[in-house]
Amino acid sequence: MRWRLFSITLVNFVMMFACGALVMQEEVTPDDARTLAEQKEQDPLLKLRYTAVERAVNLTQFGFSESEVKDIVKQIETLEDQYEVRTRPKEDYVSRLLSESDDQDSLIRAICGTNNTLPVRYAAMQYLVTVKAEERRAVDLRAVTAFQPQDWYTSSRLSQMYELADLSKERKADSPRMIIAAVLAGDEELFVNERAPYGGSFFGGWSWDDVTELHKGLNKRVYAYAALMHLVFEVAAAEDGLCWT
Secondary structure (H helix, E strand, O other): OHHHHHHHHHHHHHHHHHHHHHHHHOOOOHHHHHHHHHOEOOOOOOOOOOOHHHHHHHHHHOOOOHHHHHHHHHHHHHHHHHOOOOOOOOOOHHHHHHHOOOOHHHHHHHHHOOOOOOOHHHHOHHHHEEEEOOEEEEOOHHHOOOOOOOHHHHHOOHHHHHHHHHOEOOOOOOHHHHHHHHHHHOOHHHHHOOOOOOOOOHHHOOOHHHHHHHOOOHHHHHHHHHHHHHHHHHHHHOOOOOOOO
16 A cells, blocks of 8 residues: 555656646636536535434435444434433534524525535535644534634635536545545645546546545544534524524
């Protein structure tokens, strides 16, 4: 695996120079723009319902394997107890934080998807992902007093990543898992330029195994975000919750 990772690094280094030369020579013409627009597909996950009974189904749609889904579902159940979602409904940590944001309209757009250009699975990252010890990771709700937008999100390239991977005709089944991983790893630049392990044809290109080998422990951060995200959406979508209509 070390040789494989060395190969990925070498290819990305070479591609930086190749892409730099191409940028100087290429322009996006109106025809190119129309072609790009025609390549966009509908997001198949937009109609997901975030409820407790649909946890496994939804997480499978994100591209997680059967064993990963079981792990994440267990984490959701643990968070339910930690944040008192089952024992104190409507008065739990999640419900309180959802009702106490300084900018409720922005929070609703991110969590409920109201007038938002990004699907909630990514838009919510601005509130549910923080930086700790120079790593992006899921927020510990017991350590915050309100959901606040995080500074790292302002330079995020999530919109480009979403269009490139989730709305492509060549969409991979695990593109949501890979997008979340790339964001948490700070690999947005690699992702949008389709460099290994997020694309390209060299040495396997798109590879979850290579992502987790390149970033030790990243898979656990991805699972932690998926668990927190799903639970927050469940609480928000519940009767009288933030997104209840």
